[in-house]
Amino acid sequence: MTSPLLHVEGLKKYFPIKGGILNRTVAEVQAVDEVNFDVARGETLGIVGESGCGKSTTARLLMQLIAPDAGALVFDGMEVGRKDGISVHDMRKRMQMVFQDSYSSLNPRLPIEASIAFGPIVHGASQKDARARARDLLAKVGLNPNQFVRRYPHELSGGQRQRVNIARALALEPEVLILDEAVSALDKSVEAQVLNLLTDLKAEFNLTFVFISHDLNVVRYVSDRVLVMYLGKVVEIGDVDAIYDTPRHPYTRALLSAMPSMDPEKRTTEPPLTGDPPNPVNPPSGCRFRTRCPFAEAVCAEQEPQLRDAATSAAQSVACHMAGASSGHSISSEKGLPE
């Protein structure tokens, strides 16, 4: 088995909340806690979850835009940030990111060509080569270079700006693209265009995608595997069809059934979950989902469930006491979630 392109282990990030006269840390936002996952070369890993789950923080930790408090990131077999591994600077030539807000991602004072050429110039390319690369990439993302090189970000529509952001991300010829809600702010008809573009580019440049989104339909469409996060933890990870057809974690199942029905004759009658997602400042003890889980028992408050293979398939791992035979939960089911 080939080693994964990205290996993430024990990733942790807590944000301090300061208060009081001496500005001491009074509490911590436990944004990302003990997150582990791999990304194989050429695959698309979808990351889903609601606000506060830590998916965007995870993306920024991968790019080292913020420094993790603990954990290791191994890129192509080399640990990032270590002398005997790969430097952050070099890693960023091979992994790039596209953000949700297409406007604030671009320097409003730079024409489009300069924005795209910026990265290559920083990494040592000549002005001439960088500009040629920019024009080339604009064409690749479906924008006519003659029309767009001299324009400024405010003159473009949201969809066009996001294409520019994709072109810029590709300028350094990376192997991995992290797309953090990259299509969420676009109108649906434009979203379809940009998703088609991403499919084409992935094939042409042999890319690997980490696709973060709250839109479960889009994630199902683009992903090979899916990771579900809740309050800073990974609750389930596996092949996309396994996750969508047979979710093993109660939260995954609730999230999937919260999608609005597309059939007017079969409308939703009951909300799958009540209340709001809790605060990552003081997460519940043990399993963080237990306060909203219909199957919560005493063991769920005492012990945190570890991510383990779902009994039905090795293509799916779940962190839930119901999935393991000897966890102490009264419903330990090999067959899947109870109704």
Add this chain to the structure above:
Amino acid sequence: MSQTALADQAAPPEASIKAKPLVRVRDLKVAFVSRDATVQAVNGVNFDLAHGEVLTILGESGSGKSVTMRALMRLLPKRARLSGEIQIDGDDVIAMSPQSLSDMRGRDVGMIFQEPMVAFDPVFSVGAQIAETVQRHMGKSRADGLKRALELFDLVQIPSPERRLAAYPHELSGGMRQRAMIALALACSPKLLLADEPTTALDATVQIQILLLLRQLQRDLGMSVIFVTHDVGVATEIADRMVVMYGGRMVETGGVAQVIRSPAHPYTRGLLSSTVHGASRGTRLEAIPGSPPDMSDPPPGCAFAPRCQLATPECTAGPPPPIDLAPGHTARCIRPSHPE
């Protein structure tokens, strides 16, 4: 085609026979005038809303859906030029005096927004603000107002309502704030509720709770609702009737099952087939090429023609008339897809 003929085609047939509609809009046009340009945001909209009916206006950004709804309460900036006819429960909204408008807003018509913080004053508790509406519109005392606020918090299923009444808007979580805003909008038992993308900013599990709550409240209180959204799934969950807007006009109207199952207008068909729901991985999505029109220079004919695969020279000659496809189902297109 006369204006009344147009109107009858947009109205649900049963309602126009049985009872007068609660809302009647004819040839509504809204232009935003500035030094640089005049943007024709709404370019001739006609519809009726029956009592107790839920109408969703589906459209993307720039379609004119939010402006149409705000025009109903005359919540538009000074530079907006309004023309046409708007009647709510028989009253002419365009001719209303500022005092009558102020009375109508909150008492007869309630509105909920995408961002609850917009609806609430941050320096007063939510309970006080709801009580204020009741005092203002129904002449009740403050004590009665607070009692009503408590009733409403129960109605919108806010847990520990007594405690929450004293909370400030920023102290409530997203879902709670949205419920509090619904409570505020319903304070005076309005006949009409206007909802402008109220669930767009909410997480999926909270969104479905709010949608179900709205549906239940609408049923229990017999309110009419106009719900603006860009999300087909949301529209499907909540609508009785659906209107699709594009380029400042209504391009298709019908019962929700009619429009979702047998979309007739090329734009509606394009929108529904480019949704990612159910699309097979690896196959290309059928995206609509191009982008929405620039409304400072609206196309003379059909606004969708520049992007439409079926467009002919006739389409650009003038705005297409509404074509009847089935009872209650119309599309403004000279080449609509007829139901199977």
